[in-house]
Amino acid sequence: MSDQPAETVRLRPALENLPAYVPGRPPADDGMVRYKVSSNESPFPAVPAVREAVIASLDAAHRYPDAAAVALREALGVQHGVDPAQIALSTGSVAVTGDLVRALVGEGDEVVYAWRSFEAYPILVGAHGGSAVQVPLTARAEHDLEAMAEAITDRTRLILLCTPNNPTGPSLSTQQVEDFLERVPEDVVVAIDEAYREFHDPATVLGTAGIFRRHGNVVLLRTFSKLQGLAGLRIGYAVAHPRLARALSQVTVPFGASVPAQAAALASLRPEVQEELGRRAEQIRSERSRVVAALTAQGWELPVSQGNFVYFPLGEDSAAFAEFADARGLVLRAYGVEGVRATIAEPEANDRLIEIGASWRER
Numbered sequence: 305m306s307d308q309p310a311e312t313v314r315l316r317p318a319l320e321n322l323p324a325y326v327p328g329r330p331p332a333d334d335g336m337v338r339y340k341v342s343s344n345e346s347p348f349p350a351v352p353a354v355r356e357a358v359i360a361s362l363d364a365a366h367r368y369p370d371a372a373a374v375a376l377r378e379a380l381g382v383q384h385g386v387d388p389a390q391i392a393l394s395t396g397s398v399a400v401t402g403d404l405v406r407a408l409v410g411e412g413d414e415v416v417y418a419w420r421s422f423e424a425y426p427i428l429v430g431a432h433g434g435s436a437v438q439v440p441l442t443a444r445a446e447h448d449l450e451a452m453a454e455a456i457t458d459r460t461r462l463i464l465l466c467t468p469n470n471p472t473g474p475s476l477s478t479q480q481v482e483d484f485l486e487r488v489p490e491d492v493v494v495a496i497d498e499a500y501r502e503f504h505d506p507a508t509v510l511g512t513a514g515i516f517r518r519h520g521n522v523v524l525l526r527t528f529s530k531l532q533g534l535a536g537l538r539i540g541y542a543v544a545h546p547r548l549a550r551a552l553s554q555v556t557v558p559f560g561a562s563v564p565a566q567a568a569a570l571a572s573l574r575p576e577v578q579e580e581l582g583r584r585a586e587q588i589r590s591e592r593s594r595v596v597a598a599l600t601a602q603g604w605e606l607p608v609s610q611g612n613f614v615y616f617p618l619g620e621d622s623a624a625f626a627e628f629a630d631a632r633g634l635v636l637r638a639y640g641v642e643g644v645r646a647t648i649a650e651p652e653a654n655d656r657l658i659e660i661g662a663s664w665r666e667r
């Protein structure tokens with residue numbers, strides 16, 4: 305295949321400087337029992353009722369999915385107390401975030417978000433010609449809402465709040481978000497990305513529903529990839545006010561949410577499945593507490609995490625720590641010279657993380 309024709313197609317210049325999405329690495333196949341805790345996935349297999357719904361849905365796999373996803377949007381509308389028309393679905397909340405950028409951001413318009421945060425943000429913003437305004441996290445790895453408010457200009461079209469923040473873990477309180485919204489012009493959209501909401505301490509979790517009701521510029525982003533464990537099926541959604549919801553449906557890829565993804569998402573909203581998912585969330589929270597307590601006792605100082613992950617702010621040592629863990633059967637996610645993230649997963653993987661934390665400090 306060395307005789308490729310010369311390629312002279314004109315690509316958009318915006319693509320030249322886009323960072324590549326770095327996926328969580330798969331574990332090496334060398335016989336060691338390894339755990340991939342690099343992608344914040346669920347360690348649990350599908351809930352049986354969800355699995356059965358997916359299998360049953362395959363009978364209709366030769367048909368296009370319901371493009372309007374009527375049944376699922378109705379169920380989500382009930383869950384969120386909104387009209388089904390206010391639910392905008394796509395192939396994961398990352399895709400819905402891309403839809404938001406497409407609907408709101410023109411060439412040179414600005415999108416403000418904390419950094420470091422979800423690494424898809426710069427890609428989605430840049431790919432659509434927007435200009436990313438990255439506001440550094442505080443020393444405690446939290447959003448710096450004061451600096452984010454100051455970063456708003458006439459060109460700002462969209463602000464992304466990630467709570468709990470991936471990869472560092474801290475979350476925003478209702479009061480913090482309300483105070484921040486006071487400072488945001490009403491024509492600028494604020495998207496609250498709560499991919500990890502279900503892992504938050506329920507006593508202090510963001511009062512999202514009230515915030516949404518009170519502010520016409522707030523949009524909520526949710527995924528079925530994390531607690532619901534449907535990362536491989538790709539489905540997520542926004543809860544938006546009517547004009548924006550309609551705009552999202554205009555720009556999204558038609559028929560994005562597939563037949564099995566819609567079936568799985570719908571099944572996962574059944575009360576008995578919700579109960580099981582609630583137990584799973586509780587187990588992850590309890591494992592997170594156990595891991596954090598053990599690491600703290602070893603002398604680690606970690607940001608407070610409300611997600612299904614913990615973050616080691618290791619700076620220059622990040623790559624070395626990830627390699628150290630890799631050699632001991634744990635595949636982590638390193639972020640340059642900033643830090644390393646580990647997903648809270650099955651107890652055996654969490655035990656391994658605690659052991660690795662200890663041996664790193666003793667080395």
Ligand SMILES: Cc1ncc(COP(=O)(O)O)c(C=O)c1O
Binds near residue numbers: 499535539
């Ligand atoms: C903060 C955040 N938002 C969104 C997503 C993407 O979720 P989805 O799988 O629904 O695209 C992730 C996935 O890692 C995430 O960390």
